[in-house]
Amino acid sequence: MTIKVYRPENPILKKYIECFYILEQTSEESSATYFTFPNIYTIVTASEKTETLATKDKIITRYCLSNPIETNLVSNFNEPVLVSYEGKINEVTTYFKPLGINAFIPNDLRDYAEGSFPDFSPYEDYKETMATILSIKNPDEKIRAVELYWFSKFRPFEDSLLKEVLAEMFDTNNINQSMTKLSYTTGRSRTTINKHFEKHICKTPSQFKKIIRFRAAIQSQLDEKNRIGLPYSVDYFDQSHMIRDFKKLTGFTPKVFFSKTTTLEKDLIKWMFI
Numbered sequence: 001m002t003i004k005v006y007r008p009e010n011p012i013l014k015k016y017i018e019c020f021y022i023l024e025q026t027s028e029e030s031s032a033t034y035f036t037f038p039n040i041y042t043i044v045t046a047s048e049k050t051e052t053l054a055t056k057d058k059i060i061t062r063y064c065l066s067n068p069i070e071t072n073l074v075s076n077f078n079e080p081v082l083v084s085y086e087g088k089i090n091e092v093t094t095y096f097k098p099l100g101i102n103a104f105i106p107n108d109l110r111d112y113a114e115g116s117f118p119d120f121s122p123y124e125d126y127k128e129t130m131a132t133i134l135s136i137k138n139p140d141e142k143i144r145a146v147e148l149y150w151f152s153k154f155r156p157f158e159d160s161l162l163k164e165v166l167a168e169m170f171d172t173n174n175i176n177q178s179m180t181k182l183s184y185t186t187g188r189s190r191t192t193i194n195k196h197f198e199k200h201i202c203k204t205p206s207q208f209k210k211i212i213r214f215r216a217a218i219q220s221q222l223d224e225k226n227r228i229g230l231p232y233s234v235d236y237f238d239q240s241h242m243i244r245d246f247k248k249l250t251g252f253t254p255k256v257f258f259s260k261t262t263t264l265e266k267d268l269i270k271w272m273f274i
Helices: 126-134 139-152 160-170 179-186 190-200 205-225 239-250 254-260
Strands: 002-006 017-025 032-036 042-048 050-054 058-063 069-074 081-086 089-096 262-264 269-273
Touching (some): 017 139, 042 126, 050 069, 058 089, 089 126, 089 139, 126 139, 160 179, 160 205, 179 205, 190 205, 205 239, 239 254
Parallel strands (some): 058 081
Antiparallel strands (some): 017 089, 042 089, 050 058
């Protein structure tokens, strides 16, 4: 299996999309299996001639000649998921930043997010266009075509409450701020904040905060490894708090997690291969 990550080139898309990646596997290669872990992005995948079997904690994608195109959405998983690719795979994936996908879909995100790995087809031309893009052999041209498609669907989206809440959550000085304090800071009730999260992010605020802290710990560990950062426990109240959160989000203690996780493409992708 090979993976190549691309950053958006379009300056508008850069505000909403973290990256794209192309994943390919030949029919001669052994199946690739790994754990992936909760993150703050909304992920959209398109794969050629595959069939996917999905449960709450497992996704198996297999080559299927009779199924021309699969397009799926990942937005609301909050525990580790085992992913397996079997046979020939040709997939392109878009990682939307928090709230980012809402500027490219006609309805609220929650309207597309039901189930573990729901089919995703927000426009009548979506699957046909993705099938055409997947048939492009040159990877750079393939990514350019993906960019052009998303840009063609761009429409301004603004949720001032969520923008303010996310700014507070991502502020390193507020990473452990309680929801009560956050409600007071924004002048909106916890119920109202929860409704906006459900509608446009498909996670609860507490789930989102926990993932931010978890991902910050991963980045801190990578920075510490490169001697440019602080210990990865810096954002937790204490060691037991960190262990509890890591077990919930990964199934492993921090020590085991960091010893087994593989980082790919300049640390942009963090999976645990098995």
